Amino acid sequence: MNKSRIWQLSTYLSLASVSLLLACSQATRPATPAAQNADWPSYGLNLQGQRFSPLAQINQQSIGQLTSAWTVDTGIKATFQATPIVVNGVMYVSLPFNHVLALDAATGKQLWKYTHDRKADWPMCCGPANRGVAVSEGKVFIGTVDARLIALDAASGKKLWDIDVAANQVNTEQQNTLNSSDPNKTRKVTGGTGVGIAMAPVVYKHKVIIGITGVGYGLHIDNPTSDAPLGAVIGVTGRYGRPGFLAAFDVNDGRQVWQFDTIPAKAWEGNFTTRTADGSVFDRDVAAEKNAVKDYPDAARFGGGSAWSTPAIDTGTDTLYFGTGNPSPQMNDVSRPGDNLYTVSLVALDTETGRYKWHYQQVPHDLWGYDLASPPVLFQYQHQGKAIAAVGQASKTGWFYIHDRSNGQFLAKSDAFVPQLNLFKKPGTEGTVIYPGILGGANWSPVSVDERQHKIFVAAMHSPIKYTVHETEAANGQKPMRYAASEPTEDARWGLLSAIDSQSGKIAWQHKTEQPLVGGVLSTAGGLLFCGEGNGRLTAYASDTGKALWHYQSDYGVNAPPITYQIAGEQYIAVVSGGNSLFGFKQGDRILTFKLAKK
Template sequence: MNKPLIRQLFSYLSLASVSLLLACTQLSKPTSASAGNTDWPSYGLNLQAQRFSPLSNINEQNVSQLQPAWNFNTGVKATFQATPIVVNGVMYVSLPFNHVLALDAATGKQLWKYTHDRKADWPMCCGPANRGVAVSEGRVFIGTVDARLIALDASTGKKLWDIDVAANQVNTEQQNTLNSSDPNKTRKVTGGTGVGIAMAPVVFKNKVIIGITGVGYGLHIDNPTSDAPLGAVIGVTGRYGRPGFLAAFDVSDGHQVWQFDTIPAKDWEGKFTTKTADGSYFERDIPAEKAALKEYPDAAIFGGGSAWSTPAIDADTNTLYFGTGNPSPQMNDVSRPGDNLYTVSLVALDTETGQYKWHYQQVPHDLWGYDLASPPVLFHYQHQGKTIPVVGQASKTGWFYVHDRVTGQFVTKSEAFVPQHNLFKKPGPQGTVVYPGILGGANWSPVSVDERQHKIFVAAMHSPIKYTVHETEASNGRKPMRYAASEPTDDARWGLLSAIDSQTGKIAWQLKTEQPLIGGVLSTAGGLLFCGEGNGRFAAYASRTGKALWHYQSAYGVNAPPITYQVNGEQYIAVVSGGNSLFGFKQGDSILTFKLPKN
């Protein structure tokens, strides 16, 4: 036989053997599932933002045995709201003031830390808290209190790019404009109008999507005592703020792909609505508002409309859904006649272009600070004999709203999950007590949806608020100026953890908690619901009945959304514990994780 031919044949066989060996190696290489690993890869777990995990190793029968796995103290004691992200066994956590940690998710060992260099002269509208990061394409993305979007190398924490999302082109309210007899004139101000980013980004089709906050915030007066809620929020008549926006940026270099302004370029006054499709009625002086259009023709350029919460995304239709904040000035409508579109609205956009699809305004011409703060969630609903895709949102007003995902048509809303009194009543000089008020209802806390049980789980609060309209003294020929204030009353406050039947809107079960609930919930296929409280109690409940099954006492408030993940076949529950200064809950710096003891 021809020897060169034999050598060539053996060469081909060797290459084929190597190729076969490589193929077999790749096939046998453990995937995330086969290795016993299950991630928590995005803020809401999935793009639908359901926060329902299929993990069930920890369940109703054994959750009472849950014990600490590892705790990590970050060294930054401040309001802590982050959702940890877990990808390939690594946990990424954003800290207050926008520092970022990467930890071994099984042991808590620190892998790297990014320390954020914040602009010293940039005013923080809303405190130092951050809701979380996004992880994709080997990068970690974070939005900052000084309105930057930063990409880090996921393996090292090295900064890859850093862009300014928005110039700080805002005017801020002045405390010295208040009445001399108003005690808030001399109290400490902890926040006001000023551009920042609070939400966790979301990544979709090579775009990182994020929005700005603080553009219609109002003066925030410090708590009267360390364990009390926010002292007051004050909206001053004037030209404060700017339009908010949601925008998409390229993951590779940060260049902007599209931007959607939450205030329309024209016709932001809308139709002067007094009744919405969900049956809510609003007391308004429409003739006076229309007359004011001539005096305030450019009110929209200071319009507000912050983007507080991470969008939910329907990947099948390339549609994202997000909620918008209050108009500017906060609670004070003298200088902003009309409906103030698209504030206090659920908005649907095309993910690829940012083009508007539809919106639903829950509260036109808002006077109470009823931002859509809780993130939207996507699920399916039986409607007129058909299963339709819907988007739901837990509101500050105390209802869970449901809309057709495609058209935006209002479908239904739940029973009220908090007490309601004087809802949408226009405040006056004597003051009006309203609940729920500016704090909610459901504040920024994310909900969880268990479609198997047809249940929506909502963490909310009962916190009465007194709204008062003031007018400054006339002096030196200047006309009196109006401002509006919302302040907590001396009435009792508490929390409400609710399970809502997603098909009927009825409350399936409800628990009253000692303190207002702020932070969010997690449900699992193990029949469990996890939720924390400001007193440091972190608890597991039976999701079908609400029965308390287990709890852990933290030294600090647990006011952030829990998550669950699995590493090497072991399921973990994790939550950050650092309290919330706005509610007077003790601040700290803990990352807590739990698992079952080994047999």
Template sequence: MQNNTSTVCAVVTLSVMLLACSHASKPEKTASPNVDWPSYGLNLKAQRYSALSQINQKNVHQLALAWKVETGIKATFQATPIVVNGVMYVSLPYNHVLALDAATGQQLWKYTHDRKPNWPMCCGPANRGVAVAEGKVFIGTVDARLIALDARTGAKQWDIDVAANQVSTEHQDALSGDDPNKTRKVTGGTGVGIAMAPVVYNHKVMIGITGVGYGLHIDNPRSDAPLGAVIGVTGRYGRPGFLAAYDVNDGHQVWQFDTIPKQGWEGQFVTKTADGNQFHRDTAAERTALKDYPDAAKFGGGSAWSTPAIDTATNTLYFGTGNPSPQMNDISRPGDNLYTVSLVALDTETGQYKWHYQQVPHDLWGYDLASPPVLFDYQYYDKTIPAVGQASKTGWFYIHDRNTGQFLAKSAPFVPQHNLFAKPSQEGTVIYPGILGGANWSPVSLDEKHQKVYVAAMHSPIKYTVHETTVNPGEKPIRYAASEPTDDPRWGVLSAINLTDGNILWQRKTNQPLVGGVLSTEGGLLFCGEGAGAFAAYNSKNGDVLWQYHSQYGVNAPPITYMAKQTQYIAVVSGGNSLFGFNQGDAILVFKLLQ
């Protein structure tokens, strides 16, 4: 495995068929004056590979800033811009939306979101994008609403609550008096919201809720460091997560799939998964505990973090689920905790369950399936199998038969692994990858033709500690579990993986952990940004840096490419990420070749 060092992130390759609004269509080259980026993953398969090649390895050194828009809202910025019919739609932090001329950056309209007062945000103000279809722009909000705007004017068409019942909140009062996290600032915690970009298919908007994993998010005292402790306190908090479909015309709910089943949440008490992972569980004690927690599923967790991929041939939707509740603290949740930390397949028309694969049963480490799944035809021995892949926090790229869910293969580890699946302890157990990943929410890029996938990931050792404290004399001690970054070095890793055999083709190590996502193109290029503000183009064959631009803010969002008036553009938002200590800002950056 080659492992070279670069100060800039590298990007990923994607395999794409261009999409018209919400329906897949044949990719175009440069004959048309406009080529859109019409959905979060470019197409419904979410491959993020563009067939455009006007910008390529030979001329990428001539790439220059075409236009820049400063939005005026300096906060964590994660959005994928959407481009339809020469108009760029960008969701800003706190769910404001801009419509811009994709060739010039001229503002066409702006929607200003009016948030519910005093609504607690789970994970900051960031939003990962909008969906555009049937003359409307759809956005999910930090205050758990789904809103439709007129694509021409930005006028609100409808506005619905998707999670009307708010959840109870964990408090630092439960922490022991000598725990330094007791007095630190809480960045996030229990609060239902929506982070993912919606996806539209067959006149339905599909979106899921987040913030039901129930953990206190504590600021790190070091401004340049990732999020501090994440703490799970034993208790009866909140609700299950869900993914749901809503009618594009009026927003009424068509179906809802709860990520925690009302019956059978405990599963089979498995100690080994089909991919060979062994879990050291006291299943006898868990079975005994079932009688004490008969309603555990009511507080189950299972956020839906990432935009689903859709197989239009079978009307099947694929998405990943988050950790169970309470986070990292398993006393009150015996069993496998289905369907948390799972890849789930549903019928797009009814929401009916088809299959699931649980990567980590009875999760103790926060191993959400955060990176979006991707669909592709997999060359498996002498067969071509319709497959679904997912880059995990644990450091492997998983491949499944997308019709049955059968586990087919996983890659070699794309990040260092140590003590994986060891239990948290009172003295503290250091594990990597941990709660941050591996592959966090960053989408991969997949080159179906050459059977390669490109993954942006991170190495960040985490210490998992179990505590007990007595709040009131004579009462039973309260147990809580914490995950905290260690003082060990952290870095990013960009990997090119051969899907055929799972081996690493090449890797690039970066100074900052990689979070945000990647783009690859037919021009043999990968594009990706870093937290220190570097945005780079790489040779997709070997990862060599071919071009760089330096922003004053972190570049921690997925790049896109599109064509407007016969000119190819590369676009990315630059606003950093507070959870990783990356400089926050408000820039939309768009590049083209010098004339």
């Protein structure tokens, strides 16, 4: 890649555009004058997913006066990842296990609570966390860990409709297929292929859009210690999983309008790609893969491709953009020759029909779990002297990718924002240490784009992973079974908060944290960048220099994206604090809000 490639973003987010979004939000109580109020109406603030707020009352000069406004303990101590949604002074928060709270956003007073009745014994692939709700047309929408889409009345919390989006499909990998000498055979399993919904929905033109997860996972072995990251993830050969999908449902009755399957019905083998447009090279035995196609004619039926993060939407062209997960079986490629389309890809669809427009596969025939987990973000980009409507995505591989929104053409990628070793190297029987690995890089954490400063802010991690191929003993005349495992090493791991210069693609500044960063960031017109850590620390940085200006210490991990809003002329910062069990961060149940102390 030519690292001198010029990156240029032109400013187009303004107070006027935010006001337009707010005007379209559904009122749930009388509002004070618009100039005094500013909501957080959607997962990424706006449909572009930029997470940049034009509010500036809290700024580099006033940040020292930031103090607690109110806190709420929800009573559900578990992994907490939600983005609070604020519409007309009401905050809607999804709790672990898909309960929902409605609070007065100025005081924290509870207005109502919805308690979710989860299906008994439904397997959760990745724990009870949910990343938020959508609020529109007088309704609150939530996708659940048991693969349902629910609509609540925004004023009362009463359930309006409840649909099953995955037809009760459950698949569970078998731990007993592991080698008898493998210590993971007897360890506690915390997850497998249990279809669910993790993403926050998005509503557009009377349709609520959501996708399913858990379709490409292997066995999840429990953390070796309480403060350690997830233990082994194991991909077992077998007919496990199913295709993922993204679908749109009518906001009034939940009727499905369209569905896009992340695995195509035909030709999921693709072109057997060994080099992608961004310059990544993959060591593949193409001849052997092509020969194996005849042995696995129905592999696509179990193809995987979870949809992890809320799509970004281009309202000018009615196009949505979302990322897909790994192929199934995870890391174990014996039964899935070919590129395994459309897994580990950025995909563009027509919002009205779900029609496929284009895709870009970052990692063909993925062996490492390099899902596109972080949500896409839309912005304007200067390329070879022309202004181009672009879509960007922070990857697990450690690069920020930029594409032409109209056709998916790869335009550029940033310098690596995390260390890289043995990237795309095939795992072997002796074990191969790779970073970034299955955890990332940039995991599900959403980025923020400040077009005024030409900066893209990314929360990421350095967490070395050892990949090993195993083979069971031959028994009872059966062939040995091959499986692959990824496990954290004993090497040091840490977090990296990066500001990427959008003109050059280089790292403008970078801040190293004690623990891996997962949760996301918020930038504001006050020149501030907010980011939480697993040790409970919420920090405000000067977004132009990276200097830490303020911090707050929570009792629990702060592993969710912060937001900001304004009520009656007072600006607030809010974030949920509940840790993350997959990373060993202390779990809790707290909603935190801050505002400037009155003089």
